[in-house]
Amino acid sequence: MTQSPAPLPPPKLRRHLREAASLTHDQVAERVGVARETVRAWESGRTTPRGRRREAYAKLLASLTEAAMVTNTQETARPPQVTVYLDNDPHHPETLEVPEAPEVSTVPEVPEVPEVPGAPGGRPTGTTLTPAQAFDALYAFCAPALVRQAYLLSGRRELARESVERAFQVAWERWPEVAVDRDPAGWVRATAYEYALSPWHRFRPRYRHPEPPPSDAADRALLDVLLTLPTPYRRTLLLYDGVGLDLPETAAETEASTPAAANRLLHAREAVAARLPELASPSALHRRLAEVASAERLRAAEPTTVRAGSEQRARFWTRAAIAFTVAIIGATALTVRTAPTRYEPAVPPGETVQGVPPRSAPGTLSDAEMDLRAKLRSGIQHGPQRLIPLAE
Incomplete structure (x- = not known):
């Protein structure tokens, strides 16, 4: 009789269980005996484990499920905490507190919308939150890592913080769209990257001069x-070797084909290895990227401040749109009111009349003119009588 394969949870729940246990891809791969890319493929649903690997993976997930159930049962009275890395880097953890929800489930299920997304695209808790609480949880979970990533992209601390705040402001304006997205953290990350890499920042006065470089010489060299x-x-290298995305996800986020993303990654690694030979290994490069980003201790603003800024920005543009529309309506009404109601032909341009003698200047009369004047005066006396009004 053929033995049925061991049951496995859905791919999204596999990733959730791993992140709830604070395990990296490398740690899971070491326990199961496979490569790191294989674990990524299992969690994304692109491949399915078979044979002994499936059994080992199923046992590991079952132990993580039991641990999650026990943890949720013991911690229902306090807000859950999540250990965040620079996207799965175990050397630089950061503990963040997720806002407390009205109800806490004891089963590690995928929460309903609005959800508390993980990094990237995971879900650290199984709670149903209000839109503001879900946004605050997403911000608390993703903002610290995004600020460090934006710093590696732009090399500017203030621009990194501004990029993350602007990305989350846009996310709050479009929260119904972001809340149902398959990867809310990826949505915000792409927006922050686009803002940080915008070429228009070079024309802003505050970003015309370079910022002080890192204090450590090795960090300065890598950032340069x-x-x-x-x-x-740069973006492809950070997503693949820094964030930890696989090649198809990196290609999709950079809006490139998979071969193009692979070529960009290889050329970027060669450029880094040419100037820093000690970072020729991808694992060493991943570790150094996390160390450089974490050395600056960049802090993001509070989520309430970001939400308030987003709402203020939305009010400003709404009022500007209303004022512009009113101005157009007023100009149209004035034009209709002052426009002529009938056709008025235009005045033709002047023309020169030929044959008219030029006007002579006043002066002494000639003999002929004197004779003519005398003749005219003498002829009037013999003409008809003039009518002169008489006073009564």
Whole structure:
């Protein structure tokens, strides 16, 4: 009789269980005996484990499920805490507190919308939150890592914080769209990256002068190498070797084909290895990226401040749109009121009349003119009598 394969939870729940247990892809791969990319493929649903690997993976997920159930049962009285890394880097953890929800489930299920997304695209808790609470949880979970990533992209601390705040302001304006997105963290990350890499910042007065470099010489060297890379190469390298996305996800986020993303990644690694030979290994490069980003201790603003800024910005543009519309309506009404109601032909341009003698200047009369005047005066006396009114 053929033995039925071990049951496995859905791919999204597999990732949720791993993140709830604070395990990285490398740790899971070491326990199961596979490569890191294989674990990513299992969690994304692109491949399915078979044979002994499936059994080992199923046992690991079952133990994580039991641990999650026990943890949720013991911690229902206090807000859950999530350990966040620079996207799965175990050397730089950061503990964040997720806002308390009205009800806490004891089963690690995928929460209903609005959800508390993980990084990237995961869900750290199984709670149903209000839109504001879900946004605050997403911000608390993703903003610290996004600020560090934006710093590696732009090399500017203030621009990194501004990029993350602007991305989350846009996310709050479009929260119904972001809340139902398959990867809310990826949505915000792409928006922050686009803002941080915008070429228009060079024309802003506050960003015309370079910022002080990192204090450590090794950090300065790596940051200089990153900033010399073309923008698509730098973004691809950070997503793959820094954030930890796989190649198809990196290609989709950079809006490139998979072969193009692979070529960008290889060229970026070669450029980094040419100037820093000790970072030729992808694992060493991943570790150094996390160390450089974490050394600055960048802090993001409070989520309530970001939401308030987003709402204020939305009110400003709404009022500006209303004022512009009123101005157009007023100008149209004035034009209709003052416009002529009938056709008025235009005045033709003047024309020169030929044959008219020029007007002579006044002066002494000639003999002929004197004779003519005398003749005219003498002829009037013999003409008809003039009518002169008489006074009564």
